[in-house]
Amino acid sequence: MALAGVRVIELAGLAPAPFCGMILSDFGARVIRVDRTKVTMAMDAQARGKQSVALNLKSPQGVAVLKKLCLQSDVVLEPFRKGVMEKLGLGPGELLKENPRLIYARLTGYGQSGSYAKSAGHDINYLAMSGLLSMLGRRSEKPYAPLNLVADFAGGGLMCAFGIVLALLERNKSGQGQIIDASMVEGAAYVGSFMWKSRSLGLWNRPRGENMLDSGAPFYDTYQTSDGKHMAVGAIEPQFYDQLIKGLGLDAASLPAQMSISDFPELRRTFTQVFAQKTQAEWSRIFDGTDACVTPVLPLDEAGSHPHNRERGSFLKDAQGEVSPRPAPVLSRTPARPCLSRDPVVGEHTRSVLEEYGFDPDHIGQLLSAGVVECNEAKARL
Numbered sequence: 439m440a441l442a443g444v445r446v447i448e449l450a451g452l453a454p455a456p457f458c459g460m461i462l463s464d465f466g467a468r469v470i471r472v473d474r475t476k477v478t479m480a481m482d483a484q485a486r487g488k489q490s491v492a493l494n495l496k497s498p499q500g501v502a503v504l505k506k507l508c509l510q511s512d513v514v515l516e517p518f519r520k521g522v523m524e525k526l527g528l529g530p531g532e533l534l535k536e537n538p539r540l541i542y543a544r545l546t547g548y549g550q551s552g553s554y555a556k557s558a559g560h561d562i563n564y565l566a567m568s569g570l571l572s573m574l575g576r577r578s579e580k581p582y583a584p585l586n587l588v589a590d591f592a593g594g595g596l597m598c599a600f601g602i603v604l605a606l607l608e609r610n611k612s613g614q615g616q617i618i619d620a621s622m623v624e625g626a627a628y629v630g631s632f633m634w635k636s637r638s639l640g641l642w643n644r645p646r647g648e649n650m651l652d653s654g655a656p657f658y659d660t661y662q663t664s665d666g667k668h669m670a671v672g673a674i675e676p677q678f679y680d681q682l683i684k685g686l687g688l689d690a691a692s693l694p695a696q697m698s699i700s701d702f703p704e705l706r707r708t709f710t711q712v713f714a715q716k717t718q719a720e721w722s723r724i725f726d727g728t729d730a731c732v733t734p735v736l737p738l739d740e741a742g743s744h745p746h747n748r749e750r751g752s753f754l755k756d757a758q759g760e761v762s763p764r765p766a767p768v769l770s771r772t773p774a775r776p777c778l779s780r781d782p783v784v785g786e787h788t789r790s791v792l793e794e795y796g797f798d799p800d801h802i803g804q805l806l807s808a809g810v811v812e813c814n815e816a817k818a819r820l
């Protein structure tokens with residue numbers, strides 16, 4: 439796998455850093471998640487392929503353990519508020535001095551500088567600060583966040599993984615590590631570069647929800663079907679729009695022009711009425727195999743069984759029968775080989791990882807009895 443041999447220490451966080459760690463793990467990195475001690479269960483729903491070490495970083499001995507882990511690793515990924523790692527004595531100054539090849543990835547909302555750097559926040563705040571949230575929402579409605587996809591995952595976890603891979607690539611030339619300041623505000627904004635750079639094309643001149651790609655245009659929207667499901671329509675280009683009209687059984691000559699903005703309400707009413715006359719399956723049969731750019735809106739538990747996704751194996755089932763997306767993209771020679779066994783129990787790998795990193799059994803015993811680490815191999819076997 440592409441990242442085989444790369445060792446990553448991921449400090450347990452909420453959502454973006456776990457996603458970053460899972461991407462690295464899917465593509466072959468060895469990812470050790472450092473959990474807190476005395477927690478009943480992991481909050482990491484993206485733990486595929488990771489190992490867990492339970493370590494109390496509030497104790498100087500715990501800090502020393504983490505330093506030793508980082509000394510023999512390629513990447514450390516930290517998801518805390520600015521200053522938390524420095525307060526623990528684990529800032530980049532300390533860790534890079536000991537291991538100059540270390541890539542120190544800091545995944546935060548607001549970045550390591552600026553007046554908001556130390557403020558708490560979540561996806562919706564970062565998305566708001568990126569400028570993009572102002573564009574998301576339906577006509578005459580308030581802005582709404584599309585789940586926590588854009589800042590946490592696209593602009594956060596994924597962008598940070600990209601930064602780590604870039605730094606690994608660069609290290610091959612320089613032999614040196616570096617610090618990655620991954621701000622979710624900036625990551626989200628960067629993902630949205632098209633929105634800034636396409637303004638001169640007039641794509642976003644109208645209020646929110648009234649532009650071509652924000653559900654303003656009737657040919658770029660969703661429609662309810664007779665069984666209460668939905669179809670997605672993305673028929674932008676005239677040749678594809680013609681096929682939409684044909685599939686809907688409408689007469690193009692009796693309709694307003696596709697791009698006539700003043701006629702959008704009428705066109706939308708027509709499409710709404712027509713889509714409501716057949717079930718989702720019936721519309722899918724009509725549009726499958728055409729270039730009308732019309733597809734069913736699939737719920738998560740149907741996406742994997744759609745013939746196209748099934749043929750490509752786009753979703754996988756793990757040992758517990760849970761279905762989730764397979765890693766993307768697909769590399770021809772070194773594709774990801776995601777781990778299918780169950781997620782780690784907190785502290786399940788503490789002993790084995792510490793032994794591997796050179797801690798002798800007496801030292802591990804002493805750390806255990808001092809409550810600096812927790813070993814939960816037994817719990818994992820239950």
Ligand SMILES: C[C@H](CCC[C@@H](C)[C@H]1CC[C@H]2[C@@H]3[C@H](O)C[C@@H]4C[C@H](O)CC[C@]4(C)[C@H]3C[C@H](O)[C@]12C)C(=O)SCCNC(=O)CCNC(=O)[C@H](O)C(C)(C)COP(=O)(O)OP(=O)(O)OC[C@H]1O[C@@H](n2cnc3c(N)ncnc32)[C@H](O)[C@@H]1OP(=O)(O)O
Nearest residue numbers: 452473474481494495496517518519546547558559560561
């Ligand atoms: C929208 C998303 C967030 C969605 C998350 C939800 C999925 C989950 C949120 C609540 C969860 C539920 C809840 O916890 C209750 C149940 C618990 C149960 O176990 C599971 C079920 C639950 C129902 C559970 C279910 C779900 O998991 C939830 C619903 C986001 O936007 S995520 C993005 C957030 N932003 C960032 O990540 C940006 C960077 N980070 C930050 O800005 C801050 O970390 C943040 C997120 C604002 C949190 O601030 P906080 O004050 O809490 O932490 P920090 O200032 O960063 O400091 C961390 C302190 O922890 C110490 N520490 C860390 N590791 C260790 C260790 N191993 N040992 C000891 N101590 C440790 C560290 O030293 C810091 O201590 P100090 O404060 O003293 O400096």
